[in-house]
Amino acid sequence: MPTKPADPVAPFFDMVGMAASGDPVMLRNLAATLGAFSVRLLVAGLILIVTLWLARRVAAIARAGVERVNRHHPQDHTLGEFVGAMVKYLVIAIGLVAVLQQLGVQATSVIAVLGAASLAIGLALQGTLSNVAAGVMLLLQRPYKIGDKVELNGRQGVVAGMDLFNTRLLDYDGLTLYLPNGKVFGDMIVNITRAGRxxxxxxxxxxxxxxxxxxxxxxxxxxxxxxxxxxxxxxxxxxxxxxxxxxxxxxxxxxxxxxxxxxxxxxxxxxxxxxxxRGLSFPYPHQVSIERDAFVERRPREPAETPTR
Incomplete structure (x- = not known):
């Protein structure tokens, strides 16, 4: 017969019950357990505080590094903000795993849950994530910038704005077009302004x-x-x-x-x-009408038949 697994919380409640009955040994054990847990809780709190501080500092450093690389476009902070946010959340995720492990939660189970959640989110938002990836590549390669005259997906206009998801194009009819970055990056991009002529x-x-x-x-x-x-x-x-x-x-x-x-x-x-x-002419097609009778073969009239009696 398979044995039922023991409840890990039961010994703690047994200890509390025996301490409540006045057993001095159980009181000392309970006090030691609470003291150890308090220390672990304090250490977890310190790890969380350090994680939040470190996340802000590392995100600022990453943002500054990206903007230094992207110094030719100082007015556009989209890529720097995106990279900074990604670094910040990555540091926070690592810090939360360390906090949970300090509180006694197995890190492997937490990582497994995060991996499953990431897979589900990725499958649900695969179209949006492809636009984000294309937006990052567009911001890195810079085939066009705001104010350029371009042709994207067969439509011509002036780039009015761009972010990680869409490129905003103002066409010559006065219409504002929002083009997904995934389609823009996967198609031919014509920059009319860059050549200067x-x-x-x-x-x-x-x-x-x-x-x-x-x-x-x-x-x-x-x-x-x-x-x-x-x-x-x-x-x-x-x-x-x-x-x-x-x-x-x-x-x-x-x-x-x-x-x-x-x-x-x-x-x-x-x-x-x-x-x-200057006396030069523009010829155009002429329609010449020819009389049909000129081509009709004129046949001699046949004599009328004489009526028979």
Missing amino acids: RRIELTVGVDYDDDLDLALSTLLDLANADRRVLSDPKAWAKVTALADSSVSVTLRCWTSPDDWNNTKFDLVKAIKEGFEG
């Missing part, structure tokens, strides 16, 4: 009878006349295609990302007016 490419068609050299020189003159067009790299104009009803000429020039939209649209208007002012 952006290329404009315009292709127009001229008539086959027009002077192509005049068309190319007109494109270059119009580009160089705009003060927003950069002189380095120089503007480029070439014949790029022979279409069905026109010859395609292309202009490529560079401007700053802030002036790109207005410069491009102003050049379209200037090319239209400049070409017409």
Whole structure:
């Protein structure tokens, strides 16, 4: 027959009962037990106090170290705060395990419970944790910063803010987009601002009878006349295609990302007016209607049949 395990609390209550009956030996044992427990409780309290103090100091040191590494972006403290909080809670967790062990709780059981809880939380928040991991990588690599013009997940706009979970993008329609960092980090990131310049490419068609050299020189003159067009790299104009009803000429020039939209649209208007002012034409498809009767074979009329009697 299996024996029933003994209750570990029963001897203590037996000791209390025998001490209450006036047994001097039990009174001394109870006093010794309470004294030892008081010492352990005092030591546990000291460990907890030291743990909380040490957690704050270590977190501050970690935060300062991250901000020192991230000194090129002093206005953004997101990564430093995150690393500091992680270090703080890690030190507190280690200190709590030491406190529980000092009070007689087995550390292995506590670690097992914490591991199971961490696994359950990780499975429940795996999407959120992936965004946090991607946010940490974005804050470390810095493919963009607040104020940059970027293209993220196929949407263009200005970065208005970023944290460990989302990147806030203000698009050109005035809409505020919240993009999860997991999708941003896993897709192509285009930083329009970082290069400091952006290329404009315009292709127009001229008539086959027009002077192509005049068309190319007109494109270059119009580009160089705009003060927003950069002189380095120089503007480029070439014949790029022979279409069905026109010859395609292309202009490529560079401007700053802030002036790109207005410069491009102003050049379209200037090319239209400049070409017409120099006698260059823009051919367009014509629909030619041909009379069908011209292709109908005219047959001689057959004589009418004479009625039979």
